[in-house]
Amino acid sequence: MMAAQDNNASEGPVLDIRNYTLDYGTPHGPPVQVLRNVSLSIRPGRTMGLVGESGSGKTSLAWAIMRYLPGNAIERSGEIALLGEDLRTKSLEEVQDLRGRRISMVFQDPGTSLNPVLRLGDQVAEVLARHRGLTPKEAREESEAWLARTGISRPADMMHRYPHEASGGEKQRVVIATAFACNPEIIVFDEPTTALDIITARQILDLFDDLHDETGVTALYISHDLGLVSRVAQDVAMIDSGEIVEWGTCEEVFVRPRHDYTRQLLSAVPHPDRRIVASAPEAESDLLSLSGINVRYGDKKSILGFLEPKREVVQGARDVSFGVRPGEILGIVGESGSGKSTIAKALAGLQDFKGTVEFDSRTFSSRRQIDRDYRRSVQIVFQHPDASLNPRQTIGKILSRPLKLYDQVPRSELSQRVRKLLRSVLLPEEYAVRYPHELSGGEKQRVAIARAFAAEPQVVICDEITSSLDVSVQAAVARLLVELQQQTGTACLFITHDLNLVRQLAHRIAVMLDGDLVDLFETPQASASGRHPYTKQLLDAVPVPVKAEEPARTA
């Protein structure tokens, strides 16, 4: 492999993009510029990370390379060359012949990029049959061999399965096997681990490393995650509003960033060492405490139950007990299905539970006992502001709802208080008359936070509130939350799967696994010995981003 790489090294770049400019036509009005004068080249055997936020044009660049542009795309200028051949001059037939053979792609979500009604084996084999002219039998044998190379434990069995019968990680391995099957010269990876769980994502990254070493393939790795790119790529290009603002080796770009945008992104990336909270106030007792909380899903039976299949009972939470101290931020981490949102819903009074919740010297032993007073004191912010803000109400109306419901202020002072709330989350007062769709994702989430704080609660539950946001927006929202929390002295339950972020802002961290609370520790003790093995596994799975030498802003 090294020999092949050395041979290629003298030959010049595998992929060479020069002065490429792309517009999307719009039905009314002028075309929108998506990519501006993009130049980028990837040398043989290297992995280049392409990093940008949503809307930066990184995915459009991938489509341009794959020659899979939408009908309204207008290519203004430039060339995209694969080993010196300009792909832009190729006919559709030539492009079809290239795709999957010389240039292939691994997609973001293996759950949607595999055909649900075809067997996994056939989906790998068809590439081999198409491009290498193998007979069906040979193609199947070769596919099975590739599945084995991607670390699938029982490849023969996997060949016969349908996508819904495989796990997310297995499916992504199948997609990767398909991409590597014809030994392409370059593979485009479009956020291949974003849709996966933490530990699975780590395994896929390891697989990428192994296959990259084995095959010496050249790769373009698109991601929004700087930490991840610094782990997989040797070179990195930063893209912002359709322009490559900076590119070079990872060390150059990450350690000595030259461009403001790079510095800004680097400082926004959550880093465990960069704490953004003051220490928690000393507390003599817990503000809110849970003991023996159990939640089961799928238990209910209707009268016509005999007509329904037996549902699998899922234990959402199993004997979970912990306390929340006044004024602290308690992080809850875990993979999807670990029960972290179940706990949030049970505490917010949205989910039936068994066990007891103690709050404000009162005891609640079922959802029905949770009353208005409790609901006022324990507020929740949801993951998707688009789903949690009523699209038909103005921001002012949305924020005045809790104020009216809990009689926070006299009617005459409502609008004044709404403006104050908007200011508190750093939004202009004029936003009161706007509707949610007129706001950006980060702004909407600020409104949702303001709504939760409107009731002057003692506990705010934040359920993955930054997960759907871009890195820089996420950093701003996290900082805002911490500020609000400190000003008001509200305790906060911060649920997330982002370990770097939680280590940045939580005072204590609780770890959940399959409905069990497996670990609970002070944040500085995260890497201490004696942590639960699962905690260690989670922490090891997450690449900690490289720290720039001189971050433009300090937290």
Next chain:
Amino acid sequence: MSPAYLLRRLLAVVLVLWIVTIAVFAITMILPGNAAVMILGEYATPDQVAAMEERLGLNRPAAVQYLEWLFNLLQGDLGMSLRLSLPVSEVVGSAFANSALLAVTALLSVTVVAVPLGMIAALKRGTKADLGISLMAYVGTAMPEFVTATLLLVIFAAPGNPLLPAGGFIPPGESVAGFFNHVILPAGALGLILTAHIARQVRSEMSDVLASDYIRAARLKGLRERRVLRGHALPNSLAPAVAVISLDIGYLLGGIIVVEEIFAWPGLGRLLILALENRDLPVIQAITLLLAMVYALSNLLSDLVIAAIDPRVRYE
């Protein structure tokens, strides 16, 4: 699919049909003028009516009458038609066979026409072909079968120069050509609105499939367009098409009553109207039950077909 699942579904069908028997019986009890009056005619004296009610057992409590009816029903005894003085099973049986011929012909031709039309429209999205098909589908859905039937009669069976017979029925056993000659217009009247509806649904399903990530993935594997469509898109759009067709069977059962009456097709619809006019309660009950049974079973069948097509649907 497990046998337990099939058993559960059949149980559900039985449950639905049992509820239908109660509804049907209750409705026929509420209807003004009972069977005794219908048999004796409007000039019967109250004494004669009472005697007839006694003879037919109509003076007994409703629950007793229902149970007796249900018991007979379970033994296959649907009673005697009051109007035709023939066993109901005989009267309804032959009408059911005739209706089934019409319905199956209509449904088959609809499927053969509508599914490809919808797929073509989705594939040629935004072109003239798509526009034409979509326009036809819009107009078609807005035309109930009595309008279509009248139009078809005016165009194809005008008194001066009838291209096709305006009504009637020839059993296929007697003459296949004659059967088809007679079935074209009623099947067309029944089928047009369904064709329009199914074509629209298939177009939208197929559009979703074509816009999906896995179709994009198939194209980016370098597969040729024909293979992408046949190997990847088609298998995914079949199951939704079956689901739409099975939903439309309910509509077809309603439409058949109107169309049979217009085209003098000796089927269930025509018999039902006749029975209603004559308060022929046993026949009304039998037909209503039969239609409910056909609907319940066709739904079950379509679920089984969908399970066979789509590996994700596994009934346990």
